[in-house]
Amino acid sequence: xxxxxxxxxxxxxxxxxxxxxxxxxxxxxxxxxxxxxxxxxxxxxxxxxxxxxxxxxxxxxxxxxxxxxxxxxxxxxxxxxxxxxxxxxxxxxxxxxxxxxxxxxxxxxxxxxxxxxxxxxxxxxxxxxxxxxxxxxxxxxxxxxxxxxxxxxxxxxxxxxxxxxxxxxxxxxxxxxxxxxxxxxxxxxxxxxxxxxxxxxxxxxxxxxxxxxxxxxxxxxxxxxxxxxxxxxxxxxxxxxxxxxxxxxxxxxxxxxxxxxxxxxxxxxxxxxxxxxxxxxxxxxxxxxxxxxxxxxxxxxxxxxxxxxxxxxxxxxxxxxxxxxxxxxxxxxxxxxxxxxxxxxxxxxxxxxxxxxxxxxxxxxxxxxxxxxxxxxxxxxxxxxxxxxxxxxxxxxxxxxxxxxxxxxxxxxxxxxxxxxxxxxxxxx
Numbered sequence: 001x002x003x004x005x006x007x008x009x010x011x012x013x014x015x016x017x018x019x020x021x022x023x024x025x026x027x028x029x030x031x032x033x034x035x036x037x038x039x040x041x042x043x044x045x046x047x048x049x050x051x052x053x054x055x056x057x058x059x060x061x062x063x064x065x066x067x068x069x070x071x072x073x074x075x076x077x078x079x080x081x082x083x084x085x086x087x088x089x090x091x092x093x094x095x096x097x098x099x100x101x102x103x104x105x106x107x108x109x110x111x112x113x114x115x116x117x118x119x120x121x122x123x124x125x126x127x128x129x130x131x132x133x134x135x136x137x138x139x140x141x142x143x144x145x146x147x148x149x150x151x152x153x154x155x156x157x158x159x160x161x162x163x164x165x166x167x168x169x170x171x172x173x174x175x176x177x178x179x180x181x182x183x184x185x186x187x188x189x190x191x192x193x194x195x196x197x198x199x200x201x202x203x204x205x206x207x208x209x210x211x212x213x214x215x216x217x218x219x220x221x222x223x224x225x226x227x228x229x230x231x232x233x234x235x236x237x238x239x240x241x242x243x244x245x246x247x248x249x250x251x252x253x254x255x256x257x258x259x260x261x262x263x264x265x266x267x268x269x270x271x272x273x274x275x276x277x278x279x280x281x282x283x284x285x286x287x288x289x290x291x292x293x294x295x296x297x298x299x300x301x302x303x304x305x306x307x308x309x310x311x312x313x314x315x316x317x318x319x320x321x322x323x324x325x326x327x328x329x330x331x332x333x334x335x336x337x338x339x340x341x342x343x344x345x346x347x348x349x350x351x352x353x354x355x356x357x358x359x360x361x362x363x364x365x366x367x368x369x370x371x372x373x374x375x376x377x378x379x380x381x382x383x384x385x386x387x388x389x390x391x392x393x394x395x396x397x398x399x400x401x402x403x404x405x406x407x408x409x410x411x412x413x414x415x416x417x418x419x420x421x422x423x424x425x426x427x428x429x
Contacts, residue, residue, distance in 0.1 A: 103184040106425030107307040110298050113391050113422035114314070115177035115189040116415060117294070117398075118170055121287065123195070123214035124403070125167035128280065131204045131260055133163035139171075145204035147267045148260070151277035155331045159281075162328070166284075166321055173314055180310065189418070194411040202261040217283075219256040219402045224248040224282055226289045227326070228358045229383065236369045237384045248329075248352065248359060249282055255345040256402055259283050262342070271338045278332040278349050285325035286401070290394060291318030292382050297390040301425045319382065323364055330361030391419035 129135060130142025132152045144160075152159040178188035191214055199205065199213035227248035229235075235243045247253050259280040261267050266276065295315025302308040334351040352359045368378035395415055398404065404411065 102304075103181075103186050103307070104303050104425075104428055105421075106428070107302055107304050108181065108184070108186040109418070109421035109425050110302055110307060111177055111181055111310065112187070112189050113418045114294065114298065114311075115174060115181070116191060116418050117291075117394065118173040118177060119189065119191040120214055120398070120403070121291075122167065122170040122174055123191075124217055124287075125163070125170050127199060127205070127213065127215070127217055127260060128163050129167040130206055131200065131202065132160060132277075132280070133167060134160050136164070139164060139167055141206040141209065143204050145202055145261065145267070147270075147273050148202075148204070148277065151270075151274045152280065154274065154277065154333050155281045155328045159328065162324060166288075169317060169321070173317075177310075177314075191411075194408060194414075196408065197406050200260050201263045202266065203264055214407075215403050216405045216407075217260045217280075217403075218258040218262050219405045220252075220259055220279065220283060221254070221256055221400065221402050222249070222252040222279070222282055222286050223397070223401070224252055224286060226286065227329075230289075230326075230366050231358050231360065231363050233367045233369055233378060236371060236381075238386045239370050239374060241384075246358065249347075249349055251346065251348045252279065252282060255347075256343065256405075257345060257347055258340065266341065269341065271335060272341060274333060275335055275338040275340075275347050275349070278335065279347070281325070281329045281332050285322050285329055288318050288322035288325055290397060291315070292322050293384055294318075294390060294394050296382060296385050297387045298422060298425075300385075300387040301422075301427060303428045327364045330364075389423055391422035392416075395419045 126139070126141060129139055131145045132149050133139070133144075135142045135144060149160060152163075156162070178190075181188045195212045195214050197213040197216055198211055199209065199216075200218070201207075201210055224247050225245040228245040229237065232245060235245070237243065237245075257279050258266070258276055261273070261276060267273055292315065295311050295318060299308050299311035299315070302311060330352060332349050335347070335349045337346045337348055339346050352361050357363070366380045366382065368380045369383065370376070371379040371381050371383075399412075
């Protein structure tokens with residue numbers, strides 16, 4: 001079994017010309033005793049050993065990739081949990097992996113940027129799963145929080161299962177994309193050196209990951225205009241990028257809101273607990289609609305048919321997530337002017353059934369809208385899918401959301417470089 005551990009540094013200059021040293025990681029082999037321990041134990045052991053990483057094993061000692069391993073066993077035993085802490089490990093036959101250089105630099109960039117975003121998604125989905133999902137043999141991190149889970153169940157009784165499965169999906173995306181990049185002789189993505197954020201300390205979190213998160217779920221500012229964008233039959237941001245779609249929950253777009261309990265004191269007011277769950281319920285589709293647009297937009301720049309296949313195969317899973325979560329968000333119980341006990345920021349969740357067709361809760365299929373040319377017959381499509389600047393746009397969207405509050409200058413420099421490289425990719429003949 002192999003896991004990424006830091007072994008080297010890479011120099012990178014930010015926009016101000018400041019040189020930043022980034023940690024790089026190499027795949028190292030766990031001994032047979034470690035392989036028999038639980039996933040959580042592996043995470044804890046690696047977390048304690050980061051200051052003195054194991055020596056890298058010679059290439060000849062790498063064991064072949066076990067193609068017969070089950071998905072459940074693979075997820076439960078072969079990657080170290082805590083995406084921001086120890087990375088995603090996987091079985092890979094390094095000796096037979098292709099390093100032919102067939103992958104163009106542009107195609108590699110088109111996979112590296114979404115791989116980085118999958119690291120980010122897996123990190124915050126893991127936080128949600130620890131508190132409100134199903135920690136189990138596949139995702140053995142955290143123990144759940146009874147009050148928070150109960151509030152989430154107001155949106156749907158199966159919220160915990162959906163959270164679990166979405167979390168699992170994001171981990172598989174990381175593992176596959178990095179494995180594929182390695183198989184093509186390209187550099188994989190590893191964000192665990194940037195896992196330095198505090199995260200929640202509430203009952204139910206994995207205490208070994210406190211202070212080792214990539215993302216911040218406690219200071220979110222959410223753009224919920226996607227709700228009306230997908231219900232508007234007359235406007236498409238690809239044709240009119242200046243059109244303003246109304247917010248489904250205007251107060252989430254003002255101030256900073258926590259989607260998880262920061263500590264146990266956040267759980268004393270039932271209305272505030274429900275407000276956190278509602279915020280999470282709208283955060284889920286806000287993230288996933290972005291992926292629905294990102295993957296097809298990047299695919300337009302691919303040279304390799306195989307890279308194109310990867311992008312158009314992963315992208316629809318993000319759309320499936322989005323449709324599920326926007327359906328659940330519509331079930332968020334209305335709340336009026338609930339105050340955050342720590343910041344005093346208020347939030348109101350309106351009754352969306354009172355807003356007409358643009359806010360109708362059961363309109364979860366994309367309304368037909370203008371596409372490519374306003375003179376054409378309206379078509380039900382993902383929107384937007386224009387490709388210009390899509391990667392930098394996605395990074396700005398996540399940054400404006402507050403997901404990276406507290407992150408380092410090196411993190412932003414690294415993510416910006418990945419985004420710019422993806423945006424510069426062009427299909428080659």
